[in-house]
Amino acid sequence: MVLGGSLVALSGCQAATDTADAPTPSMDPEVDAILDRRATALANEDAPGWLAAVDAGNPALVAHEKQVLANLRQLAPEQVRFRRCGRGPDPVAPGRYASSLPLQSIAYDVDLTMRLPGVDAAATTVRHRYVFGRVDGAVTLVDVARGAAVGGEPVPLTDCPWDTCALQVRRRPGVLLAAQSDVDNADALAEVAAQAVTELRRDWGENPLPESFAVFVAADTDTFRGWFGGAAPDWTDGVTVAVRRAGAKDSGDGRYAGTRIAIDLPASRTAGSPYETIKRQLGYAAGLAMLPASPRPASLPGAAEIGAPLWAVEGFAQYLAGRDSSAVRGRAQTRLRAARLAAEPELGAEPELAANPSFYAAPARSTNLALASSLFQFVAGRYGHRRARELYLAAVTRPAGKSAEPDPQAGLAGALARAGLVGASQADAASTDFYAQWRHFVLRS
Structure with missing residues (x-):
């Protein structure tokens, strides 16, 4: 199964164009300013700045945006940038957090570029679809859409762990472990993962490995299945997804940037142990960095076209x-x-x-x-x-x-x-x- 999920297959957007002749008057300049302010707010841990353009009359959306900010603060990404890269369908339908939208609303595809230090060799890109509307005359973030179409195929959006649930982050040598907030033994799991990384470095010999691995742990199977575009086959207790460099094309070298490991904690305990699942996924992660370039980055287990x-x-x-x-x-x-x-x-x-x-x-x-x-x-x-x-x-x-x-x-x-x-x-x-x-x-x- 070669994926086209938001984190996996998207390599950055085309140059954004002003579309002032669209049925709804253009909000492009205001949206660009909001996106720039969000990047600055994240870098400065400025919660009011992050929430300034969020519709205060939508409690569910406000809660979601607070959660995303808290998660990203813990992950501490570098090279953060939000970039408007196109529009969604017009007219716009309500998405995840709004039951109705302002009369003047536009869905924008927005790429979040960031690098997890120590984990990624270069910045990667995640695509969102934000809905902006005019509330009391001001351009405001009013909803987050459910999906988009890229290259004619449906693509899940905002399906990354930091966008779907509250996380608790633990750092150990060689590991950035981000567990769903419902996981009650995150510290112990981080130690297990660190032990597995130490063993992997010994087993891998002189072959290169990243400084650290990103391991995301879900407290329940439904959450795990929703991460990374539904990357995991229904028979596995973990999945490792290769992510590409921001701006990379579908062909040529230099596309690989790193991996994201996701663990279904209950399933790993049923199948054997979290240690076994994490150790196996680390083997996938190390291997994906060495595989020949394929048309799209892949996930393991499940991918057949990995070269x-x-x-x-x-x-x-x-x-x-x-x-x-x-x-x-x-x-x-x-x-x-x-x-x-x-x-x-x-x-x-x-x-x-x-x-x-x-x-x-x-x-x-x-x-x-x-x-x-x-x-x-x-x-x-x-x-x-x-x-x-x-x-x-x-x-x-x-x-x-x-x-x-x-x-x-x-x-x-x-x-x-x-x-x-x-x-x-x-x-x-x-x-x-x-x-x-x-x-x-x-x-x-």
């Missing part, structure tokens, strides 16, 4: 999640046993890795995940963690001038040869010692 084999991306992340926890490894072993029982009639000389288009498809999804993870568990057990990491890197970083290998078995063969785990002449021979030993590892699970 790299999912058996490697998922398998390595699942393996990393269990490297420091016997409980996590035990659950992985149980899943592998179930996968082996499901696949045994077809298990020939080598376990079958799934191709990207079918990797997440039910009912084979759990089998595909378990077999991919077993590959890296086997390599680490036989050759050591460094060789497992080298196999992963060989699989996700393509040789110059070559496209991704669509056949996962051929892709594995090439990666094994590039990682030096088998000889180049033996890479596609199912009878080699490597394949026989991996098969034995799966069968004895």
Whole structure:
């Protein structure tokens, strides 16, 4: 699932144009002044300045704007800018907080550009649709719209955690953790996340990682499902979303700016533990920074068009999640046993890795995940963690001038040869010692 959500796919707006000949008289200059004042107010922690142009007669909207300001203050973004970049449909319909609108109202698409220090390599962009109207003669923010259309496709707006619920932010080395206010153990979760980041840095070796990771924790599944354009598949307890640089195009290099990790806290506890979920998502986040450029930034799990084999991306992340926890490894072993029982009639000389288009498809999804993870568990057990990491890197970083290998078995063969785990002449021979030993590892699970 490659996303077109507000945080994910929007790369900045086109140059705004004055549209004074529209049916409603233009408010462009006044709106620009309001947006500039909001950016200044956020930088100066000036609540009256932030709320100055908000419709005081709409308590729900005022409460929402106070909440957004409080959340952004805690996140402490840099390079903040609000930019008007177009208009919504005319006439304007009421959105999230108003039941009716002033006669003279205009919906404006507004991009919020900001950078989370330590997390983002560059500023990123989030799109909102604000409704401005004339109240007692003054241009006023009267509502926040529910959605917009970008490139002909519906795009959810204001679906970021800081725009949808009250947050409590905790900072630890390597982690910016923002939990929904209903989460009662944010401090403990921040410590768990910091531990997982420390382990990831050790596991990742000399490969580059960001200074810090942004982890958002939802207290309930409905809230989690609404974040980041509904990025998370309905079967997962977490999702990691790649975000692009502000102003980046749909093609070319330099688009990746960072990631946002979202955790469904109740689901993570049901599936195993928050530690396991966070550690796995950190593996995704580290991997997304290394993947070849794709037409749009992606999310994991769930994306098929990420320019790299999912058996490697998922398998390595699942393996990393269990490297420091016997409980996590035990659950992985149980899943592998179930996968082996499901696949045994077809298990020939080598376990079958799934191709990207079918990797997440039910009912084979759990089998595909378990077999991919077993590959890296086997390599680490036989050759050591460094060789497992080298196999992963060989699989996700393509040789110059070559496209991704669509056949996962051929892709594995090439990666094994590039990682030096088998000889180049033996890479596609199912009878080699490597394949026989991996098969034995799966069968004895």
